[in-house]
Amino acid sequence: RRGKKRAIIAIARMMLTAVYHMLQTGEVFNPCDFYRVDMPVELRIKQKEKALRQAAKLLIAHGVVSPEHISLFV
Known part of the structure; x- marks a missing residue:
């Protein structure tokens, strides 16, 4: 060390x-270029899942889809 x-x-x-x-x-x-190059695969997967959850919450909050439909995908 x-x-x-x-x-x-x-x-x-x-x-x-x-x-x-x-x-x-x-x-x-x-900074986006550097951020994605050195990112471990596990972290990249977690971030994609988090982005999907946030997108689902946004769609529900704006009334675009109902929570029942979102639960099928997330």
């Missing part, structure tokens, strides 16, 4: 490298 100070320096170096390359290429930072 590395020490706390070394870990901070390593993360700062990675961030500066990313900023340097963004400035060199003119590319805009998009």
Whole structure:
């Protein structure tokens, strides 16, 4: 294991490298790209399930569908 100070320096170096390359290429930072690349499969599945539950609640709240119909899918 590395020490706390070394870990901070390593993360700062990675961030500066990313900023340097963004400035060199003119590319805009998009956090969504990075977020999905390093996400474990289990977490991705949980997030999809959570998004489905939230969408179902929204549809019920707006009266688009009844709770009985949603229970079939979620």
